Amino acid sequence: MKNLSRLLAAMLIVLVCSNVNAQDKNNPWQITIGVNAVDFYPVGEDAPQGDYFDEFFNLTDHYNILPSLSTISVSKYISNGFSFGVAGSLNKIDKFGDLDVADLSYYGLDGTIKYTFTEDTTLTPYLGVGGGYTWVDEIGAGTLNVTLGTDVWLSENVALTYQFAYKHAFEDYLSKHFQHTLGLSIKFGGTDTDGDGIYDKDDACPEVAGLEAFNGCPDSDGDGIEDSKDDCPNEAGLAEFNGCPDADGDGVADKDDKCPTVAGLASLNGCPDADGDGVADGDDKCPNEAGPAANQGCPWPDTDGDGVIDKDDLCPETVGTVANNGCPEVTEAVKKALNAYAKTILFDTGKSSIKEQSSEVLQNIIDILKEYPNAKFNIEGHTDSVGSETLNQQLSESRANSVKDYLVKGGIEAGRLSAAGYGESKPLDTNKTRAGRRNNRRVEINLNKD
DSSP: OHHHHHHHHHHHHHHHHHHTSOOOSSSOEEEEEEEEEEEOSBSSOSTTSBSTTTTTTOHHHHOEEOSSOOEEEEEEEEETTEEEEEEEEEEEEEEETTEEEEEEEEEEEEEEEEEESOSSSSEEEEEEEEEEEEEETTEEEEEEEEEEEEEEESSSSEEEEEEEEEEEESSTTSOOEEEEEEEEEEEEOOOOTTOSSSOGGGOSSTTSOOBGGGTTBOOTTOSSSOGGGOSSTTSOOBGGGTTBOOTTOSSSOGGGOSSTTSOOBGGGTTBOOTTOSSSOGGGOSSTTSOOOGGGTTSOOOOTTOSSSOTTTOSSTTSOOOTTTTTSOOOOHHHHHHHHHHHTTOOBOTTSOOBOGGGHHHHHHHHHHHHTSTTOEEEEEEEOOSSSOHHHHHHHHHHHHHHHHHHHHHTTOOGGGEEEEEOTTSSOSSOSSSHHHHHHHSEEEEEEEOO
């Protein structure tokens, strides 16, 4: 009994020292209580012992079993399948191999480093190695131990454990032997920092209380989407919007909806477009009348009603044609009228100065040109063949430019007019008669088609 007291005291010291360590894994502690059987027979010795593993499970002839709880062990998980444990056991020896012996007491105190091959499965086999000290009556010796066993988990925390250990004594006076253990194991010591019922090891959010369905992570707004995946964690919403609401039901989440209380279009960030012109009502100056975005949702005006909107109409206040950019087109009749007037322009003899009596004709020309504000005209000067060709060329150019200058002063844009002289090169009539020469001395105003 003295040795049993030593054993219990030693185990108490181990338990106290172990429990002061930090518990950083789910249920890191395991305690096993059960019965043990000691077998001195299959250890590779001569009779009364036998060969290694001979009659290994001959319980009747070779096993020494104390019919009561006779072993207790405590182990702590380290990491990566490894754990360390200590075990104490007691027994009565009445069989030494094939021999019957007087009842001898048996005490063992062992430490083992154990590796578990699989975790989180019903069957978890393990292999261990360690050492200890064993007493048979008053004889004690150190042993080297090799252990093989398995846990069969009946629930998350309770298992049936079976193992056998080979104990090789370092002293000849203590025989090597096998010790079998069958017991009930309980895992405990898991940490649940946030108190949500999920141990920290399995808790994806160990410091914040959550739900089992989300591995311990919270769903603050209760919409079935955990906060880490919820774009609106404090406001219940829909899964299709990553947990955000859509108050107006327009298919645009409120957080992205510029008009969250009025159903609108996704293309307009959830805002309505009553006239369907692609401009949201809030930005549309004419919300009930379709118009382009460039004009703030209002239709472009067409002041003269010619079918060409003012912004594209070069003559917005004058009815024209689409082909002529909203301006009226110069007709053949107008072209004839211009030239009829132009041919009556009178110049001083041999000069480019315009006679006073031509002012009315020139004003008529100005009035006609103003009716066609986008049309461009060529002013051409011509002479008869009297005099030198060089002088005639210079005179025709001067007279064409003189008419152009007059028209510009009268309000016609200079960019719409060009002037050129052709001298005597383009006669309309014969230069042999006075009448013919009079016809050849002329100014023409022609439409520039470029």
